[in-house]
């Protein structure tokens with residue numbers, strides 16, 4: 001930062017518009033401080049038919065979990081997946097960049113076709129796969145050797161973690 005910029009910044013700071021390079025980081029810190037109070041904050045990425053392909057195509061993550069749910073059925077998704085999402089996504093992730101946790105609200109009209117393509121028959125329905133396999137993808141119950149797998153028996157955050165551990169260690 002040049003002396004001129006520094007002086008300019010000090011001036012702006014007195015107007016409470018700080019422009020130091022660290023200001024960006026302090027915003028991040030504020031966000032994560034808020035997170036600690038709002039402990040159930042959800043870092044799963046909400047996708048819809050418009051951005052589904054683009055997000056899954058662009059993510060650097062090795063694996064993706066897509067949860068199809070319906071917002072009118074809170075009981076159908078009361079499995080505390082937020083805990084899992086927090087491990088892999090978001091600013092305080094312990095294992096960042098490995099798994100992208102996403103979800104799609106099938107009760108939104110825009111997502112009807114997308115949910116049909118994945119044969120969503122109950123909520124929540126969870127899928128596992130390499131992100132590119134979801135792009136333009138589909139799934140059928142009778143399909144063999146699919147690159148996308150249904151995650152069965154993931155009714156709690158712990159069960160989901162067990163499942164993830166099995167997948168990532170094999």
Ligand SMILES: *[C@@H]1O[C@H](CO)[C@@H](O)[C@H](O)[C@H]1NC(C)=O
Pocket residue numbers: 046047048049050051110
């Ligand atoms: C789809 O998701 C994007 C990104 O979150 C959002 O900007 C857009 O409004 C959504 N579209 C609909 C129809 O909900």
